[in-house]
Amino acid sequence: MDPIYLAGVNDPATYINWGWLSISVPNLIVILIMIVLFALAILLPFPKGRDRS
Amino acid sequence: MTADSPNPAVEPDNVQAVVDSPADVDTGSSVGLDPTVDPDPGIDPSSSMWTSRLRRAWMSKLPPDELLPDRQPAYVASWIYVFGVLTLAAFLVILVTGLVLAFAGPAWYHTSSPGLFTNSLHFWSVQLFFVFMVVHLWGKFWMAAWRGRRAMTWITGVVAFLASIGTAFTGYLVQTNFDSQWISFEAKDGLNAVGIGAFFNVANLGQMLLLHACLLPLVVGVIAVWHVLLVRSRGVVPPIDTVDTEFSVTPADGASATEVRP
Structure with a gap:
């Protein structure tokens, strides 16, 4: 039985064209994930350790 | 001494006798028995041996409490x-x-x-x-993490980033599948255009495999270790306009922040 892939990594990626900007959907997803991670790292409170009162 | 002991020097009774009577042992220079001799010659500050100089330089730049700290800002x-x-x-x-x-x-x-x-x-x-x-x-x-004499920390981070890109790129080239073929021949056109295609031949699987598995991981690893040692020696950069404080991570200490390095 053929394995089931979440994404076809051997297929050509879909590209988004917006004026001069041309970017593949996988690259766009990775960049968005990094931006969200960065924002969360700034905004989310850091848990306090047991040794800090 | 027993008859079946092959070497009388390691006979347990003989070893005990040596330990009990250290004065009987001829050590040549008697180092270790003379109270005027430093029992730990390794900390002689006047030694000019390269090992001593290297150790003194290391200890002054990166003492153990900075290398493995128990307090953090x-x-x-x-x-x-x-x-x-x-x-x-x-x-x-x-x-x-x-x-x-x-x-x-x-x-x-x-x-x-x-x-x-x-x-x-x-x-x-x-x-x-x-x-x-x-x-x-x-x-x-x-x-602005290059503040406070941390320029080299920033630079080693940048170099590690660039070396990582090269390592990842050669990794894509050695997948030995259609994807790697496509990437290598797309890159070949670009690298030929800038004139380095013969020296850095992305269609040469052996060259790319050696770069990916041997040279580039070593480069990234060495720079990463250097980067981490610099972070430990210079300290973690504080946020801009923040008072430099530190907490103890030892449960016994327990309490509040104490200001350091004002």
């Missing part, structure tokens, strides 16, 4: 300060899975289930490595 209690060590953790997974792939070979990692799993682990840890490193880079850029 209070401002480190933020998620943005976690991404450096996340990058290192991903790098360790890359190294371990890469070693397994190198020893087992493509016939294993392209066909067997454990091989495919290890191959995927290697690939996805690289993706996480770059995601973590980019967030780390953004965090350090926006807090």
Whole structure:
């Protein structure tokens, strides 16, 4: 039985064209994930350790 | 002495006699018995041996309490300060899975289930490595992390980033599948156009494999260790306009922040 892939990594990626900007959907997803991670790292409170009162 | 003892010098009774009577032992210079002689010649500050000079330089630049600290600045209690060590953790997974792939070979990692799993682990840890490193880079850029004599820390981070890109690129080229063929011949046109295609031949699988598995991981590893040692010696950069404080991480100490390095 053929394995089931979440994404076809051997297929050509879909590209988004917006004026001069041309970017593949996988690259766009990775960049968005990094931006969200960065924002969360700034905004989310850091848990306090047991040794800090 | 027993008859079956092959060497009387290591007879237990003889060893005990030597320990009980150290004055009877001829040590030549009697070093260690003379109270005027430093029992630990390794800390002689006047020694000019290169080992002593190297140790003194190391101890002055990076004493053990800075290398393995038990106190951290209070401002480190933020998620943005976690991404450096996340990058290192991903790098360790890359190294371990890469070693397994190198020893087992493509016939294993392209066909067997454990091989495919290890191959995927290697690939996805690289993706996480770059995601973590980019967030780390953004965090350090926006807090101007080169402040306070930390320029070399910043520069080694930049060089590690560039070397990592080269390592990942050669990794894509040695997948030995259609994807790697496509990437290499797309890159070949570009590298030929800038005149380095003959020296750095991305269509040469052997050259790319050696660069990916031997040289470039070593470069990234050495620079990463240098980067971490600089972070330990210079300290973690504080946020801009933040009072430099530190917490103890020892439960016995327990309490509040104390100001250091005003």
